[in-house]
Amino acid sequence: MAAVATAAASGYFAVGGILTPGALVAGGDAAAARVFAAYMSARGVVLLGALLLCTALRAWRALALVLALNAAVQAVDAVIGVVRHEPAQAIGPACFALVLAAAAVLLGRTRR
Template identity: 55%
Template sequence: MIRHPNDMVPSVNVRRFAGLVALLTVVTSGYFTESSLVDPGGAVPGGDQAAPRTYAAYMAARSIVLLGGMVWLLAIRAWRSLGLLLALNGAVQIVDAVIGAVHQQVPQTIGPLLFATALLTAARLLGVRARPLGRIRQTSGWVSH
């Protein structure tokens, strides 16, 4: 396993926040994935027909892979990779919010926006490296000797 220098590992609080966001995403998205497979008609009218059931199965397959990847990256503590996956999930939530807004569905707009905010915040925090202690950094400009 490749280890990072201590100045590349996010702080404990950032890792906890990102882990919590990842786990909440897995639980809620997992719930909706399972619900759409068990009862597609519960989500949309006519969902009990063959086409919506097949579509729900395709969407569930993608969700399972992405959510599984999120759990795996969290388990192996691949923080930067997890940050990327959280950012991608945040982008998906933004698109979901736009779809909710277009259809004038307030819960389907607000919920994804809240998740997008949490996901993108966690992704951003994971992408910021901790500042190394004890090093002097040049702030700007030319150095004259």
């Protein structure tokens, strides 16, 4: 479930960030914001690809690591939201970080 939610959210923000970054953040239509959005989308595509590949291959230990790494990325995103005093940019990633970390721990425990 955590993998599916992460895949859906990552896919939405990756595509949205490339196609219409102005819809996600104010000033996102500027050239620099579009380039930055493309670089950030690359991060999401790599994590999403690893998540889907590990799931398809049933590589559970590797999947637990990918989930943990994605949780760490989301936690850093939440910190950025807190520093910028943006509740939505802090709460959303913090929730994903908790769910992903919990999924990684549970997957690690059940596959030992």
